[in-house]
Amino acid sequence: MGKDGASIPDEEWERFLREAEAGTREAPEEPSARARMVARRLREETGPPTGWRTHQPPRRRRGKGWYVVGLLAAVGLLVVALAPGQVVGWFGGGDGDSTPLAAESERPDQPPATQAAAQLPTLDEPFRGSPAARWGDGTAGISLPAARATGWMSKEQVAQVLDRTRDFLVASSLDPGVLRGERPKEAIALINPHQQDVQDYLANAFRAPSRENDPLLLFSRFAGTKTRLVGDVVKTRGRITYREGRLGAVEVTTDVTYVYPVVRAAAGSDEVARTIARREIVMSWDNPAKVVIEPGTFSLVSYKVDTTNGGCATFTGYFTPAFSAERAATGSGDGPEVDPYDRSASMDARMREAGEAQCGTATRS
Numbered sequence: 001m002g003k004d005g006a007s008i009p010d011e012e013w014e015r016f017l018r019e020a021e022a023g024t025r026e027a028p029e030e031p032s033a034r035a036r037m038v039a040r041r042l043r044e045e046t047g048p049p050t051g052w053r054t055h056q057p058p059r060r061r062r063g064k065g066w067y068v069v070g071l072l073a074a075v076g077l078l079v080v081a082l083a084p085g086q087v088v089g090w091f092g093g094g095d096g097d098s099t100p101l102a103a104e105s106e107r108p109d110q111p112p113a114t115q116a117a118a119q120l121p122t123l124d125e126p127f128r129g130s131p132a133a134r135w136g137d138g139t140a141g142i143s144l145p146a147a148r149a150t151g152w153m154s155k156e157q158v159a160q161v162l163d164r165t166r167d168f169l170v171a172s173s174l175d176p177g178v179l180r181g182e183r184p185k186e187a188i189a190l191i192n193p194h195q196q197d198v199q200d201y202l203a204n205a206f207r208a209p210s211r212e213n214d215p216l217l218l219f220s221r222f223a224g225t226k227t228r229l230v231g232d233v234v235k236t237r238g239r240i241t242y243r244e245g246r247l248g249a250v251e252v253t254t255d256v257t258y259v260y261p262v263v264r265a266a267a268g269s270d271e272v273a274r275t276i277a278r279r280e281i282v283m284s285w286d287n288p289a290k291v292v293i294e295p296g297t298f299s300l301v302s303y304k305v306d307t308t309n310g311g312c313a314t315f316t317g318y319f320t321p322a323f324s325a326e327r328a329a330t331g332s333g334d335g336p337e338v339d340p341y342d343r344s345a346s347m348d349a350r351m352r353e354a355g356e357a358q359c360g361t362a363t364r365s
Contacts, residue, residue: 028288028291029247029291029292098133099134100136101135101136101237103143103239104237104238104343105143105239106239107343107344108344111339111341111342111343111344114364121261121272121274122270122272123230123263123270126230126231126233126261126272126274127235127259127261130235130259130274130341131341132235132259132274132341133235135236135237135259136235136236136237137233137234138170138174139166139169139170139174140236141236141238141256142166142169142236142237142238142239142240142254142256143240144163144240145162145241147159147162150242150244151244151248151249151250151287152248152249152250152289152290153285158242158250161242161285162240162242162252164190164298165254165283165298166240167186167190168190168281168283168298169254169256171184171186171187171190172187172219172220173219173220173279174220174234174236174258175187178219178220178221179220179221179222179229179260180221180224180229181221181222181223181224181318183206184218187218187219189297190296190297190298191297191298191299191300192286192293192297192298192300194292195293195299198299198300202215205317206317209315211315214315214317216277216307216310216317216318216319217305218279218281218305220260220277220319221318221319222260222262222275222318222319223316223318223320224265225265226264226265226318227262227263227264227319227321228263228264229260230261230262230263230272234258234259234260235259236256236257236258237257237343238254238255238257239256240252241253241255245284245301246284247286247287247290247291249284249286249287249291251283251284251285252282252283252285252298253280253281253283254279254281254282254283255279255280256278256279257276257277257278257341258276258277258278259274259275259276260274260275260319261273262275262321264323271323273309273322273323274308274309274321274365275307275309275310275319275321276310276340276341276365277307277310277319278305278306278307278343278347278350279303279304279305280302280303280304280347281300281303281304282300282301282302283298283300283301284298284299284300284301285298286298286299304347306338306347306351307319308338308362308365309321309322309362309365312359336353336354336360336361337361337362337363338350338353338354338360338363340365341364
């Protein structure tokens with residue numbers, strides 16, 4: 001989709017693909033080899049989290065905490081347990097102003113304000129009492145930067161890549177079928193098929209979801225037999241940025257928070273809960289003359305997810321939101337309190353703060 005909502009003409013994208021394939025292909029580099037250079041351990045302050053290529057088992061210390069470790073992606077820590085009895089403040093949404101927020105052009109310097117009185121969500125107002133009430137609907141909440149010539153691409157090609165990046169976010173985290181639990185075929189089709197470790201992860205994630213191969217790192221899915229979305233709106237807030245990467249690639253980073261209102265699948269259910277997922281995905285749109293890649297696809301560099309009320313240490317391949325009865329039974333998590341609407345800290349900082357905790361405590365939903 002373009003910035004004005006119009007689709008990219010097929011002939012323009014075909015022209016981009018032809019240009020992408022132009023040039024010599026002498027000694028193209030495997031994208032997975034490039035990825036080795038971006039992985040560091042999460043606990044090291046001087047670098048990003050452990051790279052997925054290491055295939056290391058999850059680290060366990062003192063019997064607590066886990067890290068999702070696998071192919072190329074950085075760690076995704078689930079922060080999901082809501083503190084029982086803390087209704088006041090869970091649903092704070094600021095000062096009651098319903099004016100839509102301007103697009104997020106840079107990282108905010110503080111979290112959204114809270115309010116003292118609880119405002120519970122309803123079927124008619126599923127975002128009631130939440131900062132997300134002022135966020136954009138779907139792609140409207142994801143800001144795109146202005147395109148400029150970068151690396152091996154012209155300004156026009158960068159603009160097309162940014163649109164394709166947003167297409168991936170739609171296909172992976174907003175598509176109604178995928179949210180109902182379908183396989184995200186359109187999103188997967190945009191990932192470089194020659195990046196074998198990622199392809200192995202994708203195959204295992206949907207066949208046998210596990211700690212190491214969790215599809216929720218990249219995709220949002222709910223089990224339709226247990227949970228259904230309220231309405232057809234997903235609130236979002238975030239931004240897409242880019243820079244020149246290795247070998248002249250255009251390296252694009254997406255940092256977006258998605259808010260999904262849900263109810264139990266049983267007929268007549270009216271208790272609305274919200275699952276909140278913040279994803280940071282770094283993708284490399286490589287030059288086919290230098291990297292083994294199919295034109296029109298990207299190589300994954302890293303991906304992280306931080307989830308509230310999506311399931312704590314469960315690996316079913318679907319978000320498993322808790323409602324009031326489940327929250328009362330499970331109690332609070334063992335980690336620090338986390339505001340899922342706070343976008344003022346980077347994902348790396350958020351995960352360092354969470355440390356070894358298996359489940360943190362969300363201050364609001």
